[in-house]
Amino acid sequence: MPNEPKASSDPGASDLIKPPRFMGLRIDRQQVIRAFFSVSAAVTIVTLFLIMWTLVTEGPFRLQKKLGFLPVPTLKGGFLDTYRWELGVYRKAGLEFCDHVKKPLTEHETIFSRLKRAVGAELNTVSKVSRDRRDAAILAKTHVEERAALQREALQEALDKTGPATPPEKIEELRKAVREATARKVAAEVLPPLFTDAEKQKLQEDLRGLQPDQEDFPPFIQELMAESAKQDGLAREKFAAFVTAVDEFEVAADPIIEVHDAMKELALATKELAVQQHMSEDAVAQLLAAAAIAKTPEEKAAFEKDAAQTDTTAIDFKGRIEPLLAKRADYEKLIPAYLATVKKVMADMPSKPLTGEARTLLAKARKDLPEHIKTVEASLHHMSGWKWDKPIPLMQSLSAFLFGGDWITNSSWQDFYGMVPLLTGSLVISLTALLIALPFSIAAAIYVNQFATLREQEIIKPLIEFIQAIPSVVLGFIGISVVGDLIKSTSDVAWLQWIPGFPVAERLNMFNAGCLLALMAIPTMFSLAEDAINNVPRAFSEASEALGATKIQTVFKVIVPAATSGILAAMLLGLGRIIGETMVVLLVAGNRIAIPDFSDGIGTVFQPAHTLTGIIAQELGEVSRGSPHWQALFMVGIVLFAISLFINWASRLVVRKFQLPKI
Amino acid sequence: MVAAPPAPKKPVSKPAHHEPSAVTPATPTAEGVISVRGLDFHYGTKQALFDVNLEIPARKVTALIGPSGCGKSTLLRCFNRINDRIAGAHISKGQVVIKGKNIYDDDVDTTQLRRQVGMVFQKYNPFPKSIYENVVYALRIAGVKKKPVLDEACEHALKVAALWDETKDRLKANAFGLSGGQMQRLCIARAVAVRPDVLLMDEPCSALDPIATLKVEELITQLTKEFTVVIVTHNMQQARRVADLTAFMFMGQLIEFADTTTIFGAPQQKKTEEYIRGIFS
Numbered sequence: 001m002p003n004e005p006k007a008s009s010d011p012g013a014s015d016l017i018k019p020p021r022f023m024g025l026r027i028d029r030q031q032v033i034r035a036f037f038s039v040s041a042a043v044t045i046v047t048l049f050l051i052m053w054t055l056v057t058e059g060p061f062r063l064q065k066k067l068g069f070l071p072v073p074t075l076k077g078g079f080l081d082t083y084r085w086e087l088g089v090y091r092k093a094g095l096e097f098c099d100h101v102k103k104p105l106t107e108h109e110t111i112f113s114r115l116k117r118a119v120g121a122e123l124n125t126v127s128k129v130s131r132d133r134r135d136a137a138i139l140a141k142t143h144v145e146e147r148a149a150l151q152r153e154a155l156q157e158a159l160d161k162t163g164p165a166t167p168p169e170k171i172e173e174l175r176k177a178v179r180e181a182t183a184r185k186v187a188a189e190v191l192p193p194l195f196t197d198a199e200k201q202k203l204q205e206d207l208r209g210l211q212p213d214q215e216d217f218p219p220f221i222q223e224l225m226a227e228s229a230k231q232d233g234l235a236r237e238k239f240a241a242f243v244t245a246v247d248e249f250e251v252a253a254d255p256i257i258e259v260h261d262a263m264k265e266l267a268l269a270t271k272e273l274a275v276q277q278h279m280s281e282d283a284v285a286q287l288l289a290a291a292a293i294a295k296t297p298e299e300k301a302a303f304e305k306d307a308a309q310t311d312t313t314a315i316d317f318k319g320r321i322e323p324l325l326a327k328r329a330d331y332e333k334l335i336p337a338y339l340a341t342v343k344k345v346m347a348d349m350p351s352k353p354l355t356g357e358a359r360t361l362l363a364k365a366r367k368d369l370p371e372h373i374k375t376v377e378a379s380l381h382h383m384s385g386w387k388w389d390k391p392i393p394l395m396q397s398l399s400a401f402l403f404g405g406d407w408i409t410n411s412s413w414q415d416f417y418g419m420v421p422l423l424t425g426s427l428v429i430s431l432t433a434l435l436i437a438l439p440f441s442i443a444a445a446i447y448v449n450q451f452a453t454l455r456e457q458e459i460i461k462p463l464i465e466f467i468q469a470i471p472s473v474v475l476g477f478i479g480i481s482v483v484g485d486l487i488k489s490t491s492d493v494a495w496l497q498w499i500p501g502f503p504v505a506e507r508l509n510m511f512n513a514g515c516l517l518a519l520m521a522i523p524t525m526f527s528l529a530e531d532a533i534n535n536v537p538r539a540f541s542e543a544s545e546a547l548g549a550t551k552i553q554t555v556f557k558v559i560v561p562a563a564t565s566g567i568l569a570a571m572l573l574g575l576g577r578i579i580g581e582t583m584v585v586l587l588v589a590g591n592r593i594a595i596p597d598f599s600d601g602i603g604t605v606f607q608p609a610h611t612l613t614g615i616i617a618q619e620l621g622e623v624s625r626g627s628p629h630w631q632a633l634f635m636v637g638i639v640l641f642a643i644s645l646f647i648n649w650a651s652r653l654v655v656r657k658f659q660l661p662k663i
Numbered sequence: 664m665v666a667a668p669p670a671p672k673k674p675v676s677k678p679a680h681h682e683p684s685a686v687t688p689a690t691p692t693a694e695g696v697i698s699v700r701g702l703d704f705h706y707g708t709k710q711a712l713f714d715v716n717l718e719i720p721a722r723k724v725t726a727l728i729g730p731s732g733c734g735k736s737t738l739l740r741c742f743n744r745i746n747d748r749i750a751g752a753h754i755s756k757g758q759v760v761i762k763g764k765n766i767y768d769d770d771v772d773t774t775q776l777r778r779q780v781g782m783v784f785q786k787y788n789p790f791p792k793s794i795y796e797n798v799v800y801a802l803r804i805a806g807v808k809k810k811p812v813l814d815e816a817c818e819h820a821l822k823v824a825a826l827w828d829e830t831k832d833r834l835k836a837n838a839f840g841l842s843g844g845q846m847q848r849l850c851i852a853r854a855v856a857v858r859p860d861v862l863l864m865d866e867p868c869s870a871l872d873p874i875a876t877l878k879v880e881e882l883i884t885q886l887t888k889e890f891t892v893v894i895v896t897h898n899m900q901q902a903r904r905v906a907d908l909t910a911f912m913f914m915g916q917l918i919e920f921a922d923t924t925t926i927f928g929a930p931q932q933k934k935t936e937e938y939i940r941g942i943f944s
Contacts, residue, residue: 454750537788539784539786539788540788540790540791542745542748542784542788543784543788543789543790543850543853544790544800544804545745545748545777546743546745546777546781546782546784546854547777547778547781547800547801547804547853547854547857548774548775548776548777548778548801548804548805548857549774549800549801549804550774550804553804557800557803557804558790561791561792562790562791660791660839
């Protein structure tokens with residue numbers, strides 16, 4: 001091959017040059033593929049930022065066009081600004097002032113209802129038996145009447161018939177039918193063991209004689225009623241001091257309520273004006289904006305005329321607040337008498353209540369009443385120190401959102417956007433779910449990875465992961481229909497009453513939601529924990545067993561400690577899944593917007609609550625876009641976002657902190 | 664490829680055996696600490712050991728050498744039944760007798776066995792715990808709670824492993840902070856802390872640099888004061904340096920077992936000689 005060196009040098013040299021073409025373009029193919037992947041990554045990151053941008057511009061900020069086109073977020077018109085305005089009206093119109101009076105009134109209501117229940121429990125010790133006898137007899141009468149209704153109605157109709165009145169023989173016939181039917185029903189009616197046999201016969205006698213045109217109760221039932229009334233009287237006499245004190249306590253608040261109502265009326269009128277004036281101002285601004293871009297001078301003039309005609313006179317808050325402030329004197333005058341009644345109640349409460357129910361209720365009242373006196377006194381103090389024109393700084397609207405204990409919307413009085421009840425609901429539910437899910441998922445992971453046979457592994461793993469496939473709305477369904485009833489019926493079991501929070505009042509509560517969320521989190525936590533345990537080097541378990549450790553010792557002394565980082569990460573990611581879950585909590589958590597009463601201790605989890613996620617899902621569809629309520633929901637969204645971000649960050653930190661060093 | 668001998672002779676270690684080429688003069692007439700008798704071993708359906716007979720004497724270093732896959736590690740792992748961890752691994756014939764007891768009997772407590780037959784692995788594998796906790800691990804799982812006992816055992820084990828001087832001031836430090844050679848010596852200390860009779864070493868120096876290797880080898884020769892050492896190595900120089908006796912294995916069979924000097928100086932079997940001279944393939 002004579003020409004070989006030359007011939008091969010040319011193709012050899014061209015081998016070193018990049019293959020130049022991609023679809024006829026002078027671009028490297030590798031570059032194109034690389035660009036494709038980098039663009040995909042970039043799109044996800046850009047989307048993330050767009051989401052954050054939306055949350056921020058719909059929540060605390062509002063977009064304003066600078067230089068005619070540049071969108072710049074400003075605080076003006078954002079949530080903090082509008083909420084500050086609302087809180088400003090709340091103060092200037094005097095609603096805040098009224099609420100100083102309202103606070104002791106609300107307390108009064110709670111304390112009174114407790115006292116009333118305590119009174120009832122005490123009275124029952126004397127009057128319950130006779131009342132039960134009376135009620136049982138009346139119940140039996142109603143039953144019998146209902147069951148013989150067909151015949152009774154026929155007779156009634158015949159009796160009522162005028163025009164040609166029913167012939168007496170016909171009526172007699174009907175009466176007989178009623179008597180027979182009634183007698184049959186009486187025989188079938190089972191009377192409770194509250195009565196002696198003689199009494200039962202008497203009662204049956206009475207019942208047999210029932211006729212529809214009989215106005216009065218039959219004699220024996222009347223006897224029972226009289227007895228009951230007598231016993232009631234005796235009971236009231238026995239606990240006379242307590243009963244009167246509680247009655248007086250109830251009435252004592254009435255004059256205060258009257259004053260409060262008068263105050264409310266004044267304040268609401270002012271608020272109404274302020275809202276209207278605000279709307280007019282908005283309208284003027286819109287008209288002027290329309291005028292600025294109007295096409296013809298006529299249109300412009302019309303807009304400007306409308307704007308000028310709109311009434312935007314500032315409201316004389318100072319003048320309007322005067323009569324409201326004057327009411328303080330009225331309120332102050334009522335206080336000494338009221339406090340005297342409160343003290344009387346404290347003195348007249350029986351020191352040794354006869355029933356357990358009364359004991360707990362009175363113990364609570366004994367704790368609450370001194371607090372109540374303090375609240376009443378403090379309200380006077382607050383009212384004298386209250387200034388209608390004290391400005392509200394922007395930070396205060398933020399802290400009112402972050403630390404406010406009320407989330408009240410669409411209220412006739414005042415809307416509040418305080419997220420604490422939602423946050424505590426979310427946190428309590430999540431922690432409950434976590435505490436339930438953690439032992440299950442980690443124990444399952446340990447079992448599957450370390451103890452299960454290959455065949456068991458093949459069955460268990462897909463089954464647990466299958467739980468994830470259940471739609472959350474279906475789980476919510478199960479929560480309402482199965483778990484709720486299960487909790488309720490379990491909590492009514494007599495020998496389980498030592499569990500705090502039992503018996504449970506609400507079927508839909510935080511514990512119920514926690515159980516279902518735990519179920520949803522278990523697959524995530526199980527898979528991650530199983531991976532973590534699987535990743536522990538075999539050398540560790542081998543060394544441990546070579547040293548004479550049993551399987552259990554190896555698992556708990558070497559493998560689980562070595563997998564700590566992964567297990568903690570699994571826990572945190574499970575928590576992330578739990579806290580962001582919406583459907584189940586919306587359906588099952590009970591949706592009561594209130595800070596849970598933590599005085600129940602662990603039993604707190606059996607109270608209903610609302611959550612950060614649930615409130616957004618429930619309310620966002622129903623509020624008008626851009627309103628303070630809308631903005632407040634976006635603020636909640638930002639808080640959720642921040643929590644999720646924090647959990648992710650924490651799980652990364654945990655993984656790094658507990659990671660095994662490489663050897 | 665050197666032609667294999669027509670029929671591999673049965674390797675034996677029993678003195679009673681009459682074939683002179685396989686008689687191992689170094690093997691004491693008394694039974695060894697570990698007696699392997701006609702052992703057949705399988706991984707599932709694959710047979711890994713064929714009729715191995717071996718008497719390992721007390722307080723000596725016995726090296727198992729041979730090409731990769733010859734079954735030397737498998738044999739070593741039979742001595743503390745760590746092979747039980749592998750699904751399907753089992754012996755089908757023969758016995759491993761330690762202290763007069765066949766350890767493959769059904770009534771043998773493997774945890775007790777492993778306390779008496781310690782093991783050091785190829786790759787150092789301390790636990791992610793402190794140095795102290797690593798050393799006393801076996802004691803703790805055996806239920807020892809008294810701190811003085813643990814302290815004393817820890818100090819003794821570290822001294823035996825020639826690690827005491829380097830670590831006595833940082834016993835609470837994480838074991839992963841040590842160098843490779845130190846970690847391997849820590850694993851030795853961990854294995855000797857319960858004072859086993861036998862110490863099995865599965866290529867203990869293969870992950871170490873030459874200097875660390877030297878240190879561990881020195882240590883191994885020291886260990887015979889207290890323990891019977893069985894070491895698997897693919898490094899013939901190492902076997903020469905540390906072992907009193909050497910067993911050569913090939914294809915799951917024990918070819919020759921004798922004094923190290925004999926094996927390396929005047930091997931009786933052709934295969935052994937070829938392997939030692941490096942013309943083996």
